[in-house]
Amino acid sequence: MQQEFYKYQGTGNDFVMIDNRQQLFDKNDTKRIAFLCDRRFGIGADGLILLENHDTLDFKMVYYNADGNESTMCGNGGRCLVAFAKQLGVISKEAIFEAIDGTHHASIDDNGIVRLQMQDVENVEKYANHVFLNTGSPHHVQFEDRLEDFDIKSEGAKIRYGEPYNEAGSNVNFVKKINDQIFAVRTYERGVEDETLSCGTGVTAVALAMHALGETSGNNITLKVQGGELQVSFNVEKDAYTNVWLIGPAALVYKGII
Numbered sequence: 001m002q003q004e005f006y007k008y009q010g011t012g013n014d015f016v017m018i019d020n021r022q023q024l025f026d027k028n029d030t031k032r033i034a035f036l037c038d039r040r041f042g043i044g045a046d047g048l049i050l051l052e053n054h055d056t057l058d059f060k061m062v063y064y065n066a067d068g069n070e071s072t073m074c075g076n077g078g079r080c081l082v083a084f085a086k087q088l089g090v091i092s093k094e095a096i097f098e099a100i101d102g103t104h105h106a107s108i109d110d111n112g113i114v115r116l117q118m119q120d121v122e123n124v125e126k127y128a129n130h131v132f133l134n135t136g137s138p139h140h141v142q143f144e145d146r147l148e149d150f151d152i153k154s155e156g157a158k159i160r161y162g163e164p165y166n167e168a169g170s171n172v173n174f175v176k177k178i179n180d181q182i183f184a185v186r187t188y189e190r191g192v193e194d195e196t197l198s199c200g201t202g203v204t205a206v207a208l209a210m211h212a213l214g215e216t217s218g219n220n221i222t223l224k225v226q227g228g229e230l231q232v233s234f235n236v237e238k239d240a241y242t243n244v245w246l247i248g249p250a251a252l253v254y255k256g257i258i
């Protein structure tokens with residue numbers, strides 16, 4: 001069976017995009033999804049995303065990790081899907097769509113910069129050596145001064161599979177503070193089981209965690225990732241982070257048939 005696909009990336013976080021408005025893609029075939037994401041035998045991507053019709057909103061997002069399993073929210077994937085929806089003519093400059101964690105608003109400008117509204121975050125758990133919070137996906141956040149040569153894959157895997165996360169797992173973010181407004185981030189992603197060049201829900205978690213810890217007084221934070229830069233802006237209302245936006249580029253790499 002032939003499958004038309006599009007390849008998108010957002011600060012190096014790359015995705016196979018498929019227009020599934022006709023419901024022709026077999027969403028239960030996890031082996032095929034994993035094959036399409038395989039970097040040697042398939043197309044190669046950190047995940048696969050289906051764009052589907054929605055009864056009342058612009059579209060629906062269905063996201064799968066590179067291992068073939070449907071997963072929690074992916075921020076960069078959501079931004080890339082907005083760019084994909086524009087390319088297909090589903091939207092013009094603004095979108096409202098449904099993802100696994102609820103409804104998201106987004107916009108895209110003429111330069112391919114996508115603003116994606118993330119879910120409000122009410123619970124930031126502070127521990128002795130790390131912070132845990134859920135920004136649509138679960139994230140462990142901790143400081144690491146040796147960020148440039150740190151073994152993200154092995155150290156991230158230890159935390160991802162260790163207590164208290166165990167089998168369910170967590171994404172793991174290692175952070176180095178550059179100044180009050182800028183932080184460097186490297187992320188180990190569950191489902192990919194390796195470092196990715198960028199993680200949207202991860203940098204969102206880092207920005208909120210840094211504010212919660214008092215490491216920044218700002219509410220518009222720049223996150224330097226391996227694949228470029230992202231911005232996260234937010235409001236603080238009582239004990240909750242609201243009006244959270246993930247901002248950055250999303251670009252079509254190529255389209256093809258496999």
